[in-house]
Amino acid sequence: MRHAIVLAPEAVEDLRRLPGPFRAMVKTAMEKHLRHEPGRVSKSRIKRLRGVRRPGYRLRVGEIRVFYDLSEGVVEVLAIVPQAQAQQWLSEWGEAQ
Numbered sequence: 001m002r003h004a005i006v007l008a009p010e011a012v013e014d015l016r017r018l019p020g021p022f023r024a025m026v027k028t029a030m031e032k033h034l035r036h037e038p039g040r041v042s043k044s045r046i047k048r049l050r051g052v053r054r055p056g057y058r059l060r061v062g063e064i065r066v067f068y069d070l071s072e073g074v075v076e077v078l079a080i081v082p083q084a085q086a087q088q089w090l091s092e093w094g095e096a097q
């Protein structure tokens with residue numbers, strides 16, 4: 001099944017702030033991993049987050065983390081942040097269970 005990928009306004013800004021090569025890597029990874037099997041957890045790439053209700057998943061793209069939620073046929077990208085800021089973003093914006 002092909003999923004629609006929708007970026008929240010904050011995620012659009014996050015993507016714009018990335019340097020060109022990183023932006024291209026993130027776009028390619030989102031298309032490859034989130035378009036067809038966004039809920040498929042893997043050891044190295046996609047992780048289902050525990051302890052938070054939202055966001056539900058994290059995609060790892062090198063040193064960049066893409067936080068997203070998954071619903072019927074739609075992947076909503078909430079944030080695109082460097083690894084060093086990921087924990088801070090989760091504590092600030094993640095919704096606890």
